Amino acid sequence: MSEYKFLIKASEIKKGIPKQIKLETKKITVYFNGEKYFVFDSHCPHARADLTKADYSDKEVKCHWHGYRFDLESGKGIGNNFKLKLYEVKIENGDILVKEKEEEKQGGLFFPEVKFKGEDNDK
Numbered sequence: 001m002s003e004y005k006f007l008i009k010a011s012e013i014k015k016g017i018p019k020q021i022k023l024e025t026k027k028i029t030v031y032f033n034g035e036k037y038f039v040f041d042s043h044c045p046h047a048r049a050d051l052t053k054a055d056y057s058d059k060e061v062k063c064h065w066h067g068y069r070f071d072l073e074s075g076k077g078i079g080n081n082f083k084l085k086l087y088e089v090k091i092e093n094g095d096i097l098v099k100e101k102e103e104e105k106q107g108g109l110f111f112p113e114v115k116f117k118g119e120d121n122d123k
């Protein structure tokens with residue numbers, strides 16, 4: 001999805017209420033904080049909880065399953081190494097248009113380095 005595609009009319013998105021929309025084969029969520037529309041993958045990058053049921057504040061989402069938090073501007077985990085997949089958003093004539101971010105096409109999920117007890121990967 002390298003070109004902007006129509007997602008939904010902005011008037012259908014209510015402030016503070018996330019909405020899940022199916023775009024092609026993907027389920028994505030739109031959240032409007034009263035100033036800006038954020039569009040991201042509906043699945044939490046930790047264990048795929050449905051983020052339409054998460055808790056939202058101004059520019060942050062907190063997953064309802066294990067409490068992981070994500071910055072809606074950058075997608076970066078707050079206090080964790082996971083990353084939320086974000087979309088670029090454009091508003092035209094009252095329509096919300098989206099496209100995949102270039103860096104997101106590389107792979108989406110970020111898996112932190114895992115070391116097991118007794119294992120030293122540096123030697």
Ligand code: FES
Binds near residue numbers: 065
């Ligand atoms: S599934 Fe979202 S924090 Fe675990």
